[in-house]
Amino acid sequence: MPLSKDTKYIKSINGKVSVIGMGTWGMGGGFWSPDYSNDEGWVKALRRGIELGMTLIDTAEMYGGGHAEELVGKAIKGFPREELFIVTKVWPNHARYDDVIRSARASRERLGTYIDLYLLHWPATDVPICETMKAFEKLIDDGVVRFVGLSNFDVEGIERARQCFSKYDIVAVENRYSLLHRVDEASVIPYVQRNGMLYLAYTPLEKGEFARNEFLGSIGRKYGKTAIQVVLNWYVGIDNLVPIPKAGKVEHVEENAGAMGWRLSKEDWDAISTHFRRV
Template identity: 40%
Template sequence: MQIDTVTLKNTQGVTMPKIGIGTWHMGENPQSAKNEVGALRHARDLGFTHFDTAEMYGEGGAEEILGRAFAGQDRDGLFLTSKVYPWNAAKNDMIAACEQSLKRLRTDHIDLYLLHWPGSVPFEETLEDARLLLDQEKIRAFGISNFDTEGLRQIMDAGMGDLVSVNQVMHNIPHRGVELDLFPFMAEQGITAVAYSPLEIGPTTKIPGIAAIAREENLTVAQLVLAWHMTRGLAVPIPKSSRIEHLDDLAAAAQVQLSPSTLDRIDALAPLPPQPVPLEIRLAGWQDCSARDEADRPGHTGPGRERCELRSGEAFTQGQHLPHEAGRSSFLRDANRFGSAKALAQYLILKTS
């Protein structure tokens, strides 16, 4: 499988593959570890070399799974992204957090290190540690995640954007608001967009007409959506799957180019919002249980799925997302106080149930 790359701004020529594999929810269940390691190795065998993780995922468990999967393999052929908690982004704290991530990943450097979402730590402090990590060659590029247009503009206006190469945000067919304001501003600044939750299979399948287009293209809905991302090239998608057959499907779809007429038909079924909307974000505990494998085929049900959707629905806008402006004013700030997004999410679910 041939995968194109993009050269990241504010780096010394660092290139990133234009598609990656996510690891959210990996490392949470020891009984699943063997299958997850096998899936990641299979993904690399298929030609995927870009893998995305975070210290938040399984509280370091996903990083450990990645470390196990590629231990002893050629590191030069891998592109690893990880993310730091906002409360670990203060001066000296981020260096310690990065060193723990390196240990779990069993590597001497991280290719792209992101601030997971805006927090209370002054960005100047975060940048200070980022510069040290770059100088020490423990990271090769630095970026941000879940920053909206206003937040990114504040960074640029304050002259603090000289290290920012990437902004990772949620982008998929049901959630296209970033195309109106954030993506154009990022393009102006030369900042690469990475799309997490790029498939959003459940909500996408419910869009009337989407499944029919997929059938006409001889693709699954997941393949159609990934081909939509790859054809348009607005953001680097990082779908997640721990199932061998789904990874095979994703690898095949990554090579598909949709026709302009097919793109127009998808636009007609899922148009852009009429005006900019608050940035939609998804963190631990904010999604329904069925989202654990993004490439799951429609109709999948699992233990507790309905209960999870019901319990998290009211607290997290029907289990899909939390508006970014609310996140900044309360959720993200309170996550710092609770010590983790997961702890706060559990508290809110109990409080609203």
């Protein structure tokens, strides 16, 4: 069942979720390694995004060894908590029951608030999925997290995880998806839509690849929008899907926010879809 979506919000698992979110990979450091060199700029960018209505923020314990979560915690101060939707993830080396509990509580501490959506970042090859999911249920019971999901999973893996639950269920999946990386259109996205879940699309802008695309630029000129705003608006047209572009600079955040509040025509949406199937 498609989730109800207008031009700025999806009526979803928490009441509403912004149709475009903000990703934080590379902010505050890299793979388990913190970087404090631009904390003020990163926090400023996140706060600007929230002001502009991008209230879903995606982070992970691995990003900067938790420092990205600390930056998110600073950025959200002063905003109404009930209007935000904070997503973070546990790395598969912490997929054991006790490790999941510790990781989630540490993430909550760094964020300074409860977690709206907690995801297993990647499948853990050495830990039974039900062990991790049982820990997820405990975290919901304890009020550490509100909802749980999976990242980088295929349909088979999602179904195995869902079979583990006694009281709750997976409500969201976060996978790589873009106009240049459309593998999930064959299975995961239809599965998510049929089951009323949320699909979070990471790397939707392919690290700036679309900014220089003349085809997208030509369509954007019809609407007074940039190529980036056009591609983000194309994602908004997909049921249950929320793109989460990186929010590292204020000017990029402002450009991303300009993709909300309007819609491509069906003709232009279809033309973009067809064009990039041939790329």
